[in-house]
Amino acid sequence: MISDLTAAALRGLDPETAHRATIAALRLLPKVAASVDDARLETRAFGLSFDNPVGLAAGFDKNAEVFDATPGLGFGFVEVGTLTPLPQPGNPRPRVFRLLEDRAVINRYGFNNVGHASALERLSRRARIGVVGVNVGANKDSADRIADYVAGVKTFAAVADYLTINVSSPNTPGLRDLQEASALRELLARALAARESAARRPPLLLKIAPDVKLEELDEIVRVARDAKIDGMIVSNTTISRPETLRSNLAKQAGGLSGRPLFALSTQRLAQTYLRIEGQFPLIGVGGIDGPEAAFAKLEAGASLLQLYSALVFEGPGLIQRIKEGLAARLAAEGAKLATVVGRQAAEIAARPG
Numbered sequence: 163m164i165s166d167l168t169a170a171a172l173r174g175l176d177p178e179t180a181h182r183a184t185i186a187a188l189r190l191l192p193k194v195a196a197s198v199d200d201a202r203l204e205t206r207a208f209g210l211s212f213d214n215p216v217g218l219a220a221g222f223d224k225n226a227e228v229f230d231a232t233p234g235l236g237f238g239f240v241e242v243g244t245l246t247p248l249p250q251p252g253n254p255r256p257r258v259f260r261l262l263e264d265r266a267v268i269n270r271y272g273f274n275n276v277g278h279a280s281a282l283e284r285l286s287r288r289a290r291i292g293v294v295g296v297n298v299g300a301n302k303d304s305a306d307r308i309a310d311y312v313a314g315v316k317t318f319a320a321v322a323d324y325l326t327i328n329v330s331s332p333n334t335p336g337l338r339d340l341q342e343a344s345a346l347r348e349l350l351a352r353a354l355a356a357r358e359s360a361a362r363r364p365p366l367l368l369k370i371a372p373d374v375k376l377e378e379l380d381e382i383v384r385v386a387r388d389a390k391i392d393g394m395i396v397s398n399t400t401i402s403r404p405e406t407l408r409s410n411l412a413k414q415a416g417g418l419s420g421r422p423l424f425a426l427s428t429q430r431l432a433q434t435y436l437r438i439e440g441q442f443p444l445i446g447v448g449g450i451d452g453p454e455a456a457f458a459k460l461e462a463g464a465s466l467l468q469l470y471s472a473l474v475f476e477g478p479g480l481i482q483r484i485k486e487g488l489a490a491r492l493a494a495e496g497a498k499l500a501t502v503v504g505r506q507a508a509e510i511a512a513r514p515g
């Protein structure tokens with residue numbers, strides 16, 4: 163197990179090198195099932211069962227190299243990717259920055275990944291422990307971006323427990339335009355048609371940016387509901403820069419994640435939850451760095467959670483702390499996880515933005 167001490171040592175390296183070292187270490191771990199979680203944390207969503215609701219967000223295991231090791235770290239699920247049809251190098255280095263004082267990360271990786279074929283080869287040999295989602299995107303130079311998503315659905319339907327259509331990365335120019343209603347309608351129709359014609363039909367989720375305006379969110383949810391997708395993930399990183407940021411790296415271009423993303427992403431989550439009216443579940447992601455933040459995401463409307471940035475600062479001990487805190491809070495209230503989902507959504511949605 164990569165200890166929190168090792169995590170501290172890795173912080174001495176530049177962030178991309180530290181990340182690569184962590185992936186290399188995780189590849190060496192035995193593929194074990196997680197230790198048993200508190201029964202209060204068990205949950206179901208999209209027709210899948212989860213031992214606990216805490217997932218590893220997309221971007222950590224971009225190339226589907228360490229998904230079998232993540233249950234052993236305590237995660238209830240993992241989302242690999244973003245994967246594009248062809249391998250691509252992404253943007254020049256440096257392209258990821260730790261904002262230590264702000265407990266935040268800025269990245270402008272630009273979908274560096276090994277491409278579909280290489281990831282599929284590894285996913286085909288899955289140990290079938292834990293829940294593994296596959297997040298798909300489009301190549302930067304693609305002539306038909308929607309066709310890239312369709313290819314992702316076709317390629318990974320056989321091996322993914324769920325699929326995520328990622329139209330929300332800020333680091334591929336123009337990608338987020340696919341969130342606009344008419345483009346999104348076409349994208350979801352073609353992606354769902356591809357899923358229907360596959361032999362296995364995993365649930366299909368849409369991951370959105372926190373930077374969409376409320377009128378845009380109205381449209382996105384309307385299109386998503388009409389198309390009958392299975393869920394949404396709220397949210398990706400933000401291109402906004404809260405005034406509270408103190409680090410001198412805050413002006414770096416890219417998507418901001420971690421603690422300063424929490425308020426914005428949680429409000430968008432609550433606003434999405436209210437618009438969904440129970441049609442499908444949501445995954446809440448953005449700035450979860452402890453049990454309080456995790457519980458607040460559930461109350462804002464998330465049935466499942468994901469995190470990434472806080473791992474950089476806290477190490478993997480964070481996962482156990484979150485799970486213990488959530489279980490204790492549910493026990494104290496005598497509540498089931500599902501009953502707290504969305505109960506504060508109206509209040510959080512209405513906070514001044």
Ligand SMILES: Cc1cc2nc3c(=O)[nH]c(=O)nc-3n(C[C@H](O)[C@H](O)[C@H](O)COP(=O)(O)O)c2cc1C
Pocket residue numbers: 219220221222224243244258267269271273297328331369397398399419420421423447448449450468469470471472
């Ligand atoms: C270094 C880095 C790389 C990321 N890469 C991806 C990606 O390839 N695809 C994606 O959908 N999200 C990606 N994300 C976004 C995360 O999945 C998540 O939505 C976001 O970081 C907010 O969660 P957090 O505050 O817990 O990090 C990335 C985030 C980081 C920090």
